[in-house]
Amino acid sequence: MSGVVVEDITVAAGHPAVGITGTGSGVVTVTRTVAGASAAVRSARGVVLDGEDFWEDHEAPLGVEVTYSVVVDATGVVLGRAAITLTSPMAWLSDPLDYTSGIGMDMGGLHDESVPLLTAGSMDAVKWESVGSMARVMGARAPVRLGAERAAASSLAAVITTWDRDQAEDLADLLDQAPIVLLRVPHDPVGALGGGGYVAADVEAARLTDEVVAWTLSGDVVAGPGLPVLIVRHTYDEVREVTGARTYDEVRAIQGGRTYSAVKRDPLDGLQ
DSSP states (O other): OOEEEEEEOHHHHTSSOEEEEEEEEEEEEEEEEETTEEEEOTTOSSEEEEEEEEEEESOOOBSSEEEEEEEETTTOOEEEEEEEEBOOSSEEEEOTTBGGGOEEEBOSSSOOTTSOEEOTTTTSSOEEEEEEEEEOOTTOSSOEEEEEEEEEEESEEEEEEEOSHHHHHHHHHHHHHOSEEEEEOSOOTTSSSTTEEEEEEEEEEEEOSSSOEEEEEEEEEEOOOOSOOSBOSSOHHHHHHHHTTOOHHHHHHHHTTOOHHHHHHOTTTTTO
């Protein structure tokens, strides 16, 4: 038996995220499809599926339908598909290689200075360039456009306001560690990100008061980094600290009849 089940795991993750449970067998890749464009879910490319497994997608866009498929690499057979739409009252900025880095931002509707503000007017104007080359044809007045296609959005600008030094330090740390950031927005004024996109951004900061800083991120939408996840929600050391001096058999007894995918979903369940 094969199939796919998707669920909203935002509460457990601390930011918008999707849990994907797949059943079947083979070397598979889990893909995320939005508006006809597909990409592999990070750390779920070319993985061995033997029965049931669980994966997490911390890069799913907001406010649009996302379809997940589990595809057998060797044959292209689709073991199952399922769709979900994530919603959030906030925009989110993160390092796509670090699950723990997400910073939620008010888009003006929360009026909450406990989180940064994605300032009104952000991403209101972008550019989609026509990519190709021109060929002059003898005897023709108009040139021929070769290989023309529309590129991803460029010249994007987003202004983030931090209200205190802790917020400023957190944002500065994120921007320092991530040359490409993932920006996910529930309301995308001109459709530049499609609910979420990777941005290679230059950063400028302007101090408005002793505490308040305006950060301007300007750059282009690019393909996401190809590396696997580098920082996850539960580390080996964290699990070891929780299990303490328990032996492997003791931990197995506590976990009871939990499946591999259930333990992978939450390795600390029952141990704390």
